[in-house]
Amino acid sequence: MKTVLGVDPGTAITGWGVVAGDGRQLHLIEYGVIRTSAKVPLPDRLLAIYNEMTALLRRHAPDVVAVEKLFFRRNVTSALAVGHARGVVFLAAAQAGLPVVEFTPVEVKLATTGYGGADKHQMQEMVRWLLKLEEPPRPDDAADALAVAICCLHTQRP
Numbered sequence: 001m002k003t004v005l006g007v008d009p010g011t012a013i014t015g016w017g018v019v020a021g022d023g024r025q026l027h028l029i030e031y032g033v034i035r036t037s038a039k040v041p042l043p044d045r046l047l048a049i050y051n052e053m054t055a056l057l058r059r060h061a062p063d064v065v066a067v068e069k070l071f072f073r074r075n076v077t078s079a080l081a082v083g084h085a086r087g088v089v090f091l092a093a094a095q096a097g098l099p100v101v102e103f104t105p106v107e108v109k110l111a112t113t114g115y116g117g118a119d120k121h122q123m124q125e126m127v128r129w130l131l132k133l134e135e136p137p138r139p140d141d142a143a144d145a146l147a148v149a150i151c152c153l154h155t156q157r158p
Helices: 042-060 076-095 105-113 120-130 140-155
Strands: 002-008 013-021 026-035 064-068 100-103
Touching: 002 042, 002 140, 013 042, 013 140, 026 042, 026 140, 042 076, 064 076, 064 140, 076 100, 100 105, 100 140, 105 120, 105 140, 120 140
Parallel strands: 002 064, 064 100
Antiparallel strands: 002 013, 013 026
């Protein structure tokens, strides 16, 4: 059985979820978000994300960190912000000696729902069903992070 820390990075909200499983059976361990205020300077926000991520890695000792790949169409500014948060997550994982795997949004949807064009609601419902939860995980960023972890376990990378 492998333990995966799934991450949906962002500077305002970084979603995370820890799931253990063998690809067929999945067990939710914990999930949540790291929030930072836009009123705080970017370096301090990144430090907060790094500190929380480091604490999560110590607390859960995952086998792998799975991160959603950066994908953007129009807003370069938000893509840069996500890139900063991704870098912090990668740094924390590297310092912990953990492998990082990346998945595109389509890969996550396909591995989680069986359909690469699934919408947010379909994704959240499938995450709820796969993890045997009474309600879909909230907020959306945490549900997305859990889907990334599930994708990793379903595809067994690495």
